[in-house]
Amino acid sequence: MTEAGGVLLSGEDFEARLRQIGAERYHNLHRFHHRLHSGQCSFTEVQAWALNRYYYQAMIPIKDATVLTRMSEVEDRREWRKRIEDHDGLQPGDGGIERWLKLTDSLGFSRPYVISTQGILPGTRFAVEAYVEFCRSRSLLEAIASSLTELFSPTIISERVAGMLAHYDFVSRETLAYFSQRPVQAKRDSDFALNYVKTHAKTRAEQNLVLAALEFKCSVLWTQLDALWGAYVDGAVPPGAWVAGQGSDKEQAA
Amino acid sequence: MTEAGGVLLSGEDFEARLRQIGAERYHNLHRFHHRLHSGQCSFTEVQAWALNRYYYQAMIPIKDATVLTRMSEVEDRREWRKRIEDHDGLQPGDGGIERWLKLTDSLGFSRPYVISTQGILPGTRFAVEAYVEFCRSRSLLEAIASSLTELFSPTIISERVAGMLAHYDFVSRETLAYFSQRPVQAKRDSDFALNYVKTHAKTRAEQNLVLAALEFKCSVLWTQLDALWGAYVDGAVPPGAWVAGQGSDKEQAA
Structure with a gap:
């Protein structure tokens, strides 16, 4: 059936298009990640990465709560709520944000x-x-679709953990604990989201919105690494942003 | 009087703080502008600058209409409306957006x-x-304060027009017509906005919000140039973004 935006894709073809976007646009392809995982980053560059990425981690539960406000089905909300629990934890000292802070602690x-x-x-x-x-x-369908970068995250996480442990003496399995939890969570979450978009995108126009949402999300991740590269690899730190030595425990104690 | 955020600044000191932000953070200080104005940009880099900055120009009336929705005073709306008229024009073929498109036309x-x-x-x-x-x-006060980068724009515009005319044979006074209108408009607009924030920021906490809004806006301008530098000077174009040769009249005709 031809309609606005083209012919409806089969589930298999639709999923293949989504995976193709990851193969072309996911941030494992970014030069900053090559640098980070292959041991070429300076301590300062790893600090900058962890400091900046904290904001992304910290906003994930806000993002997921925003999605939750838009879900009319109890079952969907119950499933989606797990994402917030993963990041915020079930008690003090638990959760992905806390584990990310253990990483920034370890970086001083x-x-x-x-x-x-x-x-x-x-x-x-x-x-x-x-x-x-x-x-x-955007629509709930697009909001859920934008989470689909998790389809691609288990691979980058295993590359990252292996690469960082091999190359940097200032990281350890303990300081990288954030990543030990993520692959299982990401698999569960992306299974849900993939099934959701395959079930709910009922026209080619809707499928195209899903594809565009995933491209958008890839650009959100990519742009963060572009900014890191310009500021800390190329050395053009924008006015007011962190420079090496700021925000340390030592600075605070002084 | 001491209160949250410190002692209330005099009008003179408050304005001096605002101008200090411009002296430290306005995008005339960015390396991309040094490159653009001194004739070091390639044709492709000038194209990329004009193409990307189009989006900023095109969204200015949307931004100003957003501010308009929040103004309860007829006099304020009447004054602010001029900004929309400047960008959208009074008839077809008129206005800042149309003049920006003349520039992108001239770049192919x-x-x-x-x-x-x-x-x-x-x-x-x-x-x-x-x-x-x-x-x-944000508050109306902060929204108006974020326009205050116009305090600093007449200088950068005169540098830009003189520099680009001197160094690039593919630009002319006609293709840079956008900039010929802006200094007078920017002076009128920034006079209004400066007077507004000086009158309406009645506590130091409000003055601090105004200062932070101007810093924020400087970062909006700066970040656009960071992105241009990474993609087109450093050569790391993100997936899906314009590359030389795309979007030309010739491509369309082919």
Whole structure:
């Protein structure tokens, strides 16, 4: 059947298109990740990555709560709620955000400085906020589709953990604990989201919106690494953003 | 009087703080502008600048209409409305957006390609949308304060026009017509906005919000140039963004 946007794709073809977007646009292909995983990053660059990425981690439950406000089905909300539990934890000291803070602790940052996000790059802030806003203002189908980058995350996480442990003496399995939990969670979450978009995108126009949402989300991740590269690899730190030495436990104690 | 955020600044000191932000953070200081104005940009880099900045120009009336929705005073709306008239014009063929399209025309782009914004950098999109969202979600005082970068624009515009005319044989006074109108408009608009924030920020906490809004807006402008530099000077074009040769009149004709 031909309609606006073309012929409806079969489930198999639709999924293949989604996976193709990942193969072409997921941020495992970004030069910053090659640098990070192959041991070429300086300590300062790893610090900058962890500091900036904290904001992304911290906003994930806000993003997921935004999606939750739009779900009319109890079953969907019950499933989606797990994402918030994963990041916020079931009790103090638990959850993905806490595990990310263990990483920034180990890199010498004070927690209040990290949590304030005062030193993050504007490019990080704008990209992350674009993601939250996308999930607020677009259809529920598109909001769920934008989470589908999790289809591709188990591979990058295994590359990252192996690469970082091999190359940096300042990281350990303990400081990278965030990543030990993510593959299982991401598999569960992306199974749900993939099934949802395959079931709910009933026209080619809707399938195209799903594909565009995944492209958008890839650009959210990619743009954060572009900003990191410009500021900390190329050395053009924008006015007001973190520079090496700021936000450390030592600075706070001094 | 001491209160949350410190002692209330005098009008003179408050204005001096605002001008200090411009002296430290306005995008005339960005390396991309040094490159553009001194004739070091390639034709492709000038194209990329004009193509991406189109999106900023095109969203300015949307941003200003957002501010308009929040103004309860007829006099304020009447004044602010001029900004929309400046960009959208009083009749077809008139206005700042049309003048910007004359520039992209002269650089070989097809209008439908430029207007579609399909080739702009995600970093451009996220920064511009952050600006619109800021004006939607923050206080009216902060929304008006975020326009205060116009205090600093007459200088950069005169540098830009003189530099580009001196160095690039593919630009002319006619193709740079956008900039010939802006200094007078920007002076009128920034006079209004400066007077507004000086009158309406009645506590130091409000003055601090005004200062932060101007810093935010400087980062919106700066981040767009960071994205341009990474993609077109450093050569790391993100997946899906414009590359030289795309979007041209010739491509369309072919």
